[in-house]
Amino acid sequence: MAMQYMKETAAELKGAEGGGAAAAGVGAGIGLTMPFIMAQQMQRAQAQQLLVCPSCGAKNPATVKFCGSCGASLAPPAKVVCPNCKTENPATLKFCGNCGEKLS
Ligand SMILES: [Zn+2]
Numbered sequence: 001m002a003m004q005y006m007k008e009t010a011a012e013l014k015g016a017e018g019g020g021a022a023a024a025g026v027g028a029g030i031g032l033t034m035p036f037i038m039a040q041q042m043q044r045a046q047a048q049q050l051l052v053c054p055s056c057g058a059k060n061p062a063t064v065k066f067c068g069s070c071g072a073s074l075a076p077p078a079k080v081v082c083p084n085c086k087t088e089n090p091a092t093l094k095f096c097g098n099c100g101e102k103l104s
């Protein structure tokens, strides 16, 4: 299947640009590399996620621990697992948001 793909790409390039075998090779290389590069860029974008301050809504780099706007802690809120339904609730809740069970 891979060989067939390269042959088709070479044929397309010859028809479009009149390039030789070298041009066809470059074309095929780009065709195979582009999705990989795009995936890498998407991963990088995810790494540069912004943390939205839960207190004032300001956006902070994911690397900081405290909001640069109001000083609130940006640490992820602690989770309490409901003993009844196993739903994760923010530690600030006193009762399970799913079933109403009292959280310890
Ligand atoms: Zn803030």
Ligand SMILES: [Zn+2]
Binding pocket: 082, 083, 084, 085, 086, 087, 096, 097, 098, 099, 100, 101
């Ligand atoms: Zn529950």
